[in-house]
Amino acid sequence: MMIKTTLPLAAISLALFAxxxxxxxxxxxxxxxxxxxxxxxxAERFGKTTDFKTPVVESTGSGGGLKLFCAGASLDTPxxxxxxxxxxLSEVKKCASNNVKEILEVKIGYDGIxxxxxxxxxxxxxxxxxxxxALAKNVPAGDGKTQPNPYxxxxxxxxxxxxxxxxxxxxxxxxxxxxAFVELAMEGGCKKFPWIKALKKQDKKxxxxxxxxxxxxxxxxxxxxxxxxxxxxxxxxxxxxxxFGFSFLDQNADAVQGSLIDGVAPSFEKISSGDYxxxxxxxxxxxxxxxxxxxxxxxxxxxxxxxxxxxxxxxLTDKGLIPMSVAERKSxxxxxxxxxxxxx
Amino acid sequence: xxxxxxxxxxPHTRRRHKSELRFQWYGKAAxxxxxxxxxxxxxxxxxxxxxxxxxxxxxxxxxxxxxAFDPAQLRKADFSGLVKTALRARFPDVKNRRxxxxxxxxxxxxAGFELRKMVEGNPNLIGSTIKIQLTASxxxxxxxxxxxxxxLPESDRRVKDVEINWxxxxxxxxxxxxxxxxxxxxxxxxxxxxxxxxxxALVGSFFTLLVCFxxxxxxxxxxxxxxxxxxxxxxxxxxxxxNINNLAAVPSIVFGLLGLTIFLNTFGLPRSSPLVGGMVLxxxxxxxxxxxxxxxxxxxxxxxREAALSIGATRVQTTFHHVAPLALPxxxxxxxVGMAQALGETAPLIMIGMVAFIVDVPASILEPATALPVQIxxxxxxxxxxxxxxxxxxxxVLLGFLVVMNLGxxxxxxxxxxxx
Numbered sequence: 001m002m003i004k005t006t007l008p009l010a011a012i013s014l015a016l017f018a019x020x021x022x023x024x025x026x027x028x029x030x031x032x033x034x035x036x037x038x039x040x041x042x043a044e045r046f047g048k049t050t051d052f053k054t055p056v057v058e059s060t061g062s063g064g065g066l067k068l069f070c071a072g073a074s075l076d077t078p079x080x081x082x083x084x085x086x087x088x089l090s091e092v093k094k095c096a097s098n099n100v101k102e103i104l105e106v107k108i109g110y111d112g113i114x115x116x117x118x119x120x121x122x123x124x125x126x127x128x129x130x131x132x133x134a135l136a137k138n139v140p141a142g143d144g145k146t147q148p149n150p151y152x153x154x155x156x157x158x159x160x161x162x163x164x165x166x167x168x169x170x171x172x173x174x175x176x177x178x179x180a181f182v183e184l185a186m187e188g189g190c191k192k193f194p195w196i197k198a199l200k201k202q203d204k205k206x207x208x209x210x211x212x213x214x215x216x217x218x219x220x221x222x223x224x225x226x227x228x229x230x231x232x233x234x235x236x237x238x239x240x241x242x243x244f245g246f247s248f249l250d251q252n253a254d255a256v257q258g259s260l261i262d263g264v265a266p267s268f269e270k271i272s273s274g275d276y277x278x279x280x281x282x283x284x285x286x287x288x289x290x291x292x293x294x295x296x297x298x299x300x301x302x303x304x305x306x307x308x309x310x311x312x313x314x315x316l317t318d319k320g321l322i323p324m325s326v327a328e329r330k331s332x333x334x335x336x337x338x339x340x341x342x343x344x
Numbered sequence: 345x346x347x348x349x350x351x352x353x354x355p356h357t358r359r360r361h362k363s364e365l366r367f368q369w370y371g372k373a374a375x376x377x378x379x380x381x382x383x384x385x386x387x388x389x390x391x392x393x394x395x396x397x398x399x400x401x402x403x404x405x406x407x408x409x410x411x412a413f414d415p416a417q418l419r420k421a422d423f424s425g426l427v428k429t430a431l432r433a434r435f436p437d438v439k440n441r442r443x444x445x446x447x448x449x450x451x452x453x454x455a456g457f458e459l460r461k462m463v464e465g466n467p468n469l470i471g472s473t474i475k476i477q478l479t480a481s482x483x484x485x486x487x488x489x490x491x492x493x494x495x496l497p498e499s500d501r502r503v504k505d506v507e508i509n510w511x512x513x514x515x516x517x518x519x520x521x522x523x524x525x526x527x528x529x530x531x532x533x534x535x536x537x538x539x540x541x542x543x544x545a546l547v548g549s550f551f552t553l554l555v556c557f558x559x560x561x562x563x564x565x566x567x568x569x570x571x572x573x574x575x576x577x578x579x580x581x582x583x584x585x586x587n588i589n590n591l592a593a594v595p596s597i598v599f600g601l602l603g604l605t606i607f608l609n610t611f612g613l614p615r616s617s618p619l620v621g622g623m624v625l626x627x628x629x630x631x632x633x634x635x636x637x638x639x640x641x642x643x644x645x646x647x648x649r650e651a652a653l654s655i656g657a658t659r660v661q662t663t664f665h666h667v668a669p670l671a672l673p674x675x676x677x678x679x680x681v682g683m684a685q686a687l688g689e690t691a692p693l694i695m696i697g698m699v700a701f702i703v704d705v706p707a708s709i710l711e712p713a714t715a716l717p718v719q720i721x722x723x724x725x726x727x728x729x730x731x732x733x734x735x736x737x738x739x740x741v742l743l744g745f746l747v748v749m750n751l752g753x754x755x756x757x758x759x760x761x762x763x764x
Contacts, residue, residue, distance in 0.1 A: 026712070028615070028640070036729065040701040047703055048457060056616055056712040057701040059722070076614065119500065199662075226725050247642040251727040254493070254500040313445065315453065320727065 027055035031065025031082030052296035084176035124157035132189025247320025384575030424456030482668025482730035537730035548713030555622025592631035600692030636678020
């Protein structure tokens, strides 16, 4: 009878608890969804060209990844975490309190964040100030006062812009892209007001609230973490704009176009040279104690930092990574080779 | 003859008949709308995903000079270099660096490995010139399948004029072929859409469901039998019943969090493994199985129990020899429906690390694995355009499995169900 046969099977499956785990046999990577395409590309090549097992890469977001990374030092915790921002001091402390004391930091390149719209509409050229005024919850109302954002159309923000409704889709606050957009574009535009810049010194908290809060009246729409979805929505709604990573613009150049920001178009060259204002650095972090203990970590590091991966013509550029300059690559590579400790 | 019995409809009855007719039409309209949505969904997924059946290959003549190989270490030879040489030989007028890069991009980055496999399989080929079909890159494949519009301005296309020119030349020589895409069914995930397959996700889903079934079926069925046949009916059993019903409605992400804290952090079970995934899904499935099993036990008429008891069977004998076998088809149906639900679940797997990029096909329930719906989620999130096709194809595979499982449940019920 069924029940008589399934009982021993269940017992067997429970007995598997006693089986040792595979800790240390393969590299475990967690972290940012922005770095995910790059880390997985390297992991796949690494698995194919060496005899090591292909590393497992999870997409948990930068913050989530660092949390898992810092949770413990044993070999079955993640060995590497990716981040689309630099590790914070608080996270370093958290790590240290869990015995993860020595961390290797590796910068891998840059990523641009674009404000894009459908190719059916003309491209727009905005300044960071325009972006801030269009998307902030509260905007300056003169004499150092603020008011809830009254702007409904782009030409109310800046007469040079078209008279279309402000409608921008972007990632939710859990996303590293959102963090970077807020920090670089919103705050960048916010600072253009001299009195707000002065406010930073007097009341840092009020400054942050003013510059970092996105409007919630429907002009800015949180469209989820899936950048592809935003691209598809832009195709359908030609007046809307979307905020996403450069690699999605690169892959969908037939459907969407990036707006010029402060007069600079989001192109590979301009982001790489640092002219495009909304770009950020991408990193990953390695537990130094695991190097040599987990099979293949040093070889993986060598693969990631090789010219054929992160170089100007490396395979990561095909995936949309914007490489660092030759000098910067050289300096980071030597840091990796010497396993230099993270210094904040 | 009189017409005494003819009913002459009064305005009132006419209104009642009309309202009945109207109601039937509403019902039909609702069914048509539901079917319409289904057809629309399956149609659009099928339309997008059907292209996966074929993969574009580019046929090249490759010269395998003996001096490029070290017989002791075949692996070390520069296979992708050989592919590049062959491409250059095919289009000798390509000179500048940028164009060469484009030319090499016609074939997948995996072309070197494909050549390696062929040579390793038959080292006697060294020294001759061979014809080999190499996988085309994702952009070329998408172009050949007609999903990139040639008439767009060049800057808006992933495939440029030079590439189209090369492709047309290759096509003129019949060197561009479309073959059945075995890689999609026999390989694991990949960052390159043309190489990505669903096997690792499929095996992962299988292991996960196996663990889930082995845990949830015995536990669920035993709990149901005890509650239905043995437990006294009092306030405590009512409380348990309410809790089980509530448990069935708990959002699945909560079970994922539970799995993270208990199975991973407390028990230290391996992250990303089908074992933990199956355990978490079992937690989710057990209430469904208990509820379905209790319902089918209740459907067994009391006369069966009374007959068994009256000739001296114990309650355990009554239950396991007479009642449970009759209720088994219903229990199995409930379990299969529960498993089908578990098969489509992603949320709880996020927390325990099964939402991951996994290339190697898992060999046991302890190795890192992913599941079908997770694979769909990951591909839908990838920037490369060619993944749209893969995403839809993976959805078709998942739907196929769901249909098979539900069909199985119906057949089981039809075959073994007894009406009293």
